[in-house]
Amino acid sequence: MTDWLTRNAVFVITLAKIGLVLFVLLTAVAYLVWVERKLIAHIQSRWGPYRVGPHGLLQPLADGLKFLFKEDIFFPHATSRFVYLLAPFLAVTLGLMAIAVIPFGSGKFELLGTQTGLYIADINVGLLYILAVTSLTVYSVALAGWASNSKYPLLGGLRSAAQMVSYEIALTLSVVGVLLLAGTLSLRELVEAQQGHWGGLLPRWFIFPQFVAFLCFFISGVAETQRLPFDLPEAETELVAGFHTEYSSLKFAMFFMAEYAHMITASLLVTLLFLGGWLSPFPAGEFWAFTRYLPAAVAAGLAVVFLQDSFHHQPLSHRVLVILVGLALAGVAWGLFTGPALLELVQGPFWLLAKAAIFLFIFIWTRATLPRFRYDQLMAFGWKFLVPLAVLNIMVTSFVVAWGAD
């Protein structure tokens, strides 16, 4: 058995990594919904979900069960049954596929006698792979709209096709500035190109020389994920629910999951391209050595918060749950403080996820704050503002790069 494992180590390890990343991603998707509901509620002076479990922490579980047991209405007038079923399947598959090339850190570890890193696949054209996968997601929305054989989904599908093709141009063009500076398409090398600090303090992240590109990229990223203020394909005040009006139960849940998976991928990608990915914002010197213990400190702090909070919960089951989570976090903190190897491995993922969380927060924040674009405004903004701005950025950057090369 062990002999077979070591012979096929690469295969086994890759499968294990895929399973782990999928599990974490799906859990993150479920809890992102909880975070969004909670955050928007607090922004609007409400409480949000708080009945299911302490602070509504079990709400995602309840939501998932609800989706499973809802009546699965097979829309009887579908133009084509095959396409009608293909659309949600495509949405969720493409949403989860993009995560495969995201590197979570530079750390390497040995398993079954093989060196592996913190990624599923490290390919030469990782960035292009993500762009390719996201460029296909438009089909799920367009086909859902078409196959539903109903006017609101069709309008939503048409809008989404036009919107995503338009904003993809701005998205791709804004990346070119970064590519000119880094000279590579591999996501790992893109992050490694951002190592070091200016003046020993300001990290060499691409957000500083490429701030225009960053703005363009993030705005078109929001448009590509079809979140507010760009959610015209599903604008509920005009189109009922847009492209997924005729979908129910698990098929609707698939669209739902795909949207949040896209949010996570977009945030991770912005972090990798512009915020130095897994690199710590602190310089490497002796003076800043204590920052390596930040992940452990965060885990310890969270553990204290949870344990202290447990006194406020009334039903015994809630209190036990909170205490268990707190104890688990305390265990993680203990492990990190005492195991230097584990602490080293956790550095990359910790910073990457911490930075990506900022963008996830902005995603939710804009949804709570901004009104929806009108359709002509959306098109004008994309074509007359973002695309020229991105092209201008490419011109300036290439002049600077050529100047420096001489």
Add this chain to the structure above:
Amino acid sequence: MVPLSYYLVLSAILFGLGVMGFLLRRSIITIFMSIELMLNAVNLAFVVFSHYWTAWKGLDSALSGQVFVFFVIVVAAAEAAVGLAIIIVVFRTRASLNVERVNLMKW
């Protein structure tokens, strides 16, 4: 390792199917898609030859095959933009996508 000729035969089959679609179908859009299929078949041949020539003539002459694929894709994109615009205009004036309805210039 898959022999070169297998890829070429696949490319030929795809090209032939594209020709068939072009000849058999009556809808302008499907005819247009058959043309795209033929272009794809040619691209496959280009990529296979580029891969094949690396062993014989070095990297430089091999990569020109991939550059050609790049150009074919660009031309296909331009063609699709103009072609689909023409299709929209034809549909507006004829209210049909059947190529046989577009016979005003026929005598």
Add this chain to the structure above:
Amino acid sequence: MTLETVLFYVLGGLAVLGALNLILQRHPIHSALSLILVMASLAVLYLLLGAEFIAAVQIIIYAGAIMVLFVFVIMLLNAGEEERTNLSRMARYVGLPVAAVLLSGLAYLLYRAWPVDLLVQPHPSLGQTRPLAEMLFKDFVLPFELTSILILIAVLGAVVLAKKEL
């Protein structure tokens, strides 16, 4: 049978099935979907051949932009199933054999010209983008600039054609 051979047969089979489906389906959306299947399987074949950049471009531009335009136009025009005409019956009895002869002739000639035992040899730096970019911007600069003019003309043409009053 190595993994590569298996992949070749699976993907090649998918591509041929997609192409067949493209010409057999009566509804344009189904044809478009089968064409996307062909393009996706060809992209994976390109990966197998070491052309990573071309594979990505194939998906981004062909499947992600051109075919989206097709699907968009089909949805916009609400194109229904194709109608049968007399001529299409003639095409079936005359065109089909001719096309089949052309296809098998082409396949046979290619098969004879490059014998089976000639194996495709990989090259380590074939898939890298840098040599491709250097070639594109050094040896092929003029064609590259020409294609940009071509795209400009295509954009203008599309805008003029699609305007309401022609």
